[in-house]
Amino acid sequence: MLLAPSAKDPIVLSYLALRKAVGAVALGLPFSLSIPLWILRHHIMQSSISGYYYTGMRNLFVGSLCAIGMFMLCCRGYDRKDEIAGVFSAFCALGVAFFPTAPDSGATSRQSYIGIAHYIFAILLFSTLAYFCLALFKMSATNKTMTRKKVQRNRVYTICGYVIIASISLIAILKLLLKIDLLVGNLGTVFFFETTALLAFGTAWLTKGETFLKDETPGPSRTVTTDGHVLLTA
Numbered sequence: 161m162l163l164a165p166s167a168k169d170p171i172v173l174s175y176l177a178l179r180k181a182v183g184a185v186a187l188g189l190p191f192s193l194s195i196p197l198w199i200l201r202h203h204i205m206q207s208s209i210s211g212y213y214y215t216g217m218r219n220l221f222v223g224s225l226c227a228i229g230m231f232m233l234c235c236r237g238y239d240r241k242d243e244i245a246g247v248f249s250a251f252c253a254l255g256v257a258f259f260p261t262a263p264d265s266g267a268t269s270r271q272s273y274i275g276i277a278h279y280i281f282a283i284l285l286f287s288t289l290a291y292f293c294l295a296l297f298k299m300s301a302t303n304k305t306m307t308r309k310k311v312q313r314n315r316v317y318t319i320c321g322y323v324i325i326a327s328i329s330l331i332a333i334l335k336l337l338l339k340i341d342l343l344v345g346n347l348g349t350v351f352f353f354e355t356t357a358l359l360a361f362g363t364a365w366l367t368k369g370e371t372f373l374k375d376e377t378p379g380p381s382r383t384v385t386t387d388g389h390v391l392l393t394a
Contacts, residue, residue, distance in 0.1 A: 176369045176370055177369070178231050178234055178235050178369075179235060179365050179366070179368045179369030180365070180366055180369035180371055181227075181231055182228060182231040182232065182235070182362075182365040182369075183361075183362040183363065183364070183365030183366035183367075183368075183369060183371070184362065184366070185224050185227055185228055185231070185362075186228065186358045186359075186361045186362035186365065187358070187359060187362030187363070187366070188362075189209065189221075189224050189358055190209055190351075190354070190355040190358055190359075192217075192220060192224075193206075193209060193212040193217045193220060193221060194206070194209075194212070194351075196217065197212070197215055197216070197217060205347065205348065205351065206348070206351065207264055207341065207348035207349075207350055207351060208261065208348055208350035208351050208354060209221070209350075209351055209354045209355070209358075210256070210260065210261035210278060210282070210350075210354075211261065211263075211264065211348075211351075213260040213261065214260075214263055221257075222257045222258070225253050225254070225256055225257035226253075226254065226257055228250075228253045229249075229250040229251075229253035229254045229257070230250065232246050232247075232249045232250040232253060233246060233247060233250035239299075241296060242296050245288055245291060245292060245296060248284075248288055249285055249288040249289060249292075252281045252282075252284045252285035252288060253281075253285055255277065255278075255280075255281030255284075255285075256278060256281045256282050256285055259274050259275075259277040259278045259281060260274065260275070260278060261275045261278045261279070262274070262275030262278075283328060286324055286327070286328045286357055286361075287328070289324055289357075289361050289364075290321045290322075290324040290325050291321075292321075292364070293317045293318070293320045293321030293324065293360075293361075293364045294317065294318065294321035294322075297313075297314075297317040297364065297368055298314045298317055298318075309373045309374065312373050313367050313368075313372075313373045316363065316364065316367045316372070316373065317364055317367070317368075319360075320360040320361065320363055320364035320367075321360075321364070323356060323357065323359075323360035324357045324360050324361060327353040327354070327356045327357035327360070328353070328357060330349075330353050331349065331350055331353045331354070334349045334353075335349050335350055
């Protein structure tokens with residue numbers, strides 16, 4: 161049975177803060193990596209977000225993924241499936257961080273093999289994040305009613321989940337099958353769709369953390385007694 165604790169419970173507030181942190185890091189990652197180098201290097205961008213591993217933004221890239229991994233490891237949901245998915249996604253996030261993609265040119269055979277592991281971890285990570293959006297985030301506690309805001313949040317989760325799936329699918333189709341490396345100017349195909357996937361991921365987690373579409377807190381109920389007094393109950 162899935163029971164929801166009080167919204168004022170310190171543990172609940174901590175989990176909401178963790179979810180907001182996950183969402184904020186995911187939303188900010190593409191821009192915090194690309195904008196500084198875009199300004200300093202005469203509007204040159206990497207072909208993928210993972211490519212920033214080979215720039216001066218390496219520590220920010222690895223650190224952000226480690227932070228996401230640790231947040232995912234600490235977050236808990238309603239049942240065992242949430243815990244398993246959280247641990248698995250944390251493992252994949254760390255894999256993406258510590259098994260870097262192969263450089264765009266001059267890669268050794270060792271770097272190429274590590275790059276393959278990087279892409280496997282990335283695919284598994286985004287697939288698990290889509291599973292969070294399309295399944296786990298939509299679960300409700302048995303002692304909570306389906307509110308209007310919850311219905312709206314579920315719609316957001318659905319959209320975000322499908323955006324993640326579409327993004328990783330388009331990377332595979334355009335980059336691997338059609339060999340299309342650039343969309344517009346210096347904007348790489350992989351970078352663009354990695355960004356859309358991260359934006360969807362971040363939006364879903366911010367929504368889960370009740371940054372958006374938070375349920376209204378019910379006010380005290382009013383009861384009028386026979387002698388005309390008004391009783392307020394929580």
